[in-house]
Amino acid sequence: MGATDRAQRCVPGRRPGFARDRRRRIRLVSPRRIGWAFAGFLLFVLALEIARAGASSLVPVLSDLRVSGVANGLGFGWLFAYILLSGSPVAAIGVTLLSEGVFSETEAFAVVAGSRLGASFIVLAVGFAAYRFGRRSGDGLAIGIVAMLTTFTTQGPAIALGFLALRSGWLDGVRPTTPDALLRGSDRVFGEVVDVFDAALPGLLLFAAGAAVLLLAFAVFERALPRLEGEADSIRRSLAVLNRRPMMFLMGVLITLTTLSVAVSLTVLVPLALRGYVRREHVIPYVLGANIATFVDTLGASVIVGGDAAVAVVVAQMASITAVSVLVLTVLYQPYRGGILACERWIAGRPQRLAGFLGVIVALPLVLLLV
Secondary structure (H helix, E strand, O other): OOHHHHHHHHOOOOOOOHHHHHHHHHHOOOHHHHHHHHHHHHHHHHHHHHHHHOHHHHHHHHHHHOOOHHHHHHHHHHHHHHHHOOOHHHHHHHHHHHHOOOOOHHHHHHHHHHHHHHHOHHHHHHHHHHHHHOOOOOHHHHHHHHHHHHHHHHHHHHHHHHHHHHHHOOOHHHOOOOOHHHHHHHHHHHHHHHHHHHHHOOHHHHHHHHHHHHHHHHHHHHOOOOOOOOOOHHHHHHHHHOOOHHHHHHHHHHHHHHHOOHHHHHHOHHHHHHOOOOOHHHHHHHHHHHHHHOHHHHHHHHHHHOOHHHHHHHHHHHHHHHHHHHHHHHOOHHHHHHHHHHHHHHHHOOHHHHHHHHHHHHHHHHHHHHO
16 A cells, blocks of 8 residues: 555544545536537537528428418427437527517427427437347336426426516516627627528528537537546436435536537436436436426526517426426326326336337327428
């Protein structure tokens, strides 16, 4: 045993792995990670500016698809989130199209709400892949079903409440206006780059390029995040110890704020479940917290693209899902949890039921889009 190890063992209150844990915490905020996070933010802003420049070209496309009204907007956002396996880019595109007059306020609200419904699909997909091709454990699949059921049953009332708030003018007094200095700064930094894209690409391809850069921005930002395996063992230990309603809710908020993606933060649950750190009955508060925090990046997008209507749409989403989630956590939690877990057991009980569940959640957005 070296002198350093002996010294560590002699220090009262210091566990043997203290130095190793301390080094790990330092690596989580290394200059390299900060650089990736900053690069991801710059790409995020650039993507919004490019998408905004090409937004008007989507009018004929959306007309051909007959995307108009709340039902169509909900189906469009929901299905698009399935395709991208992420809701954040879809929500950002929704508020961008609102700022350019392509969508009305209620249509943009529906698109953003639909993106939240579709974002949790990746958890079920990852859980199914882990079951089918990896460990033959149903825990990951159960986590995906619980996450989707929790999202559907809370987002439904939240969408109705938020839509009522917008139509009734409840949020007219809380419509913050984007500072002109921020918009001018964004134009100054990215204006020439956007002009290059605008000159090189026709309108529809310009918007597609903006969407591609938006996906790239999220991929780059993820490079700044700790990996679950090895580097973030402390997160797993915390989840194992803090399997309680308030702490799991807080973990869902914090991890989603860190990743800026509910798809990423919810997918974290699958390997945790497979290793026994998280049980399905503890997932519900985590999902509720994640579904609130996931609107932070969309709120940032609404501020960047400008327009108090875009900000009001996101505020309505955040306020309504927060109200519903708080009600569930404080008043209805026990019967709600019992109902969700009973539905999960019934769906996962037979392959035919699981296939029917998958068919329904795929068919619903298609029906809404075509109605």
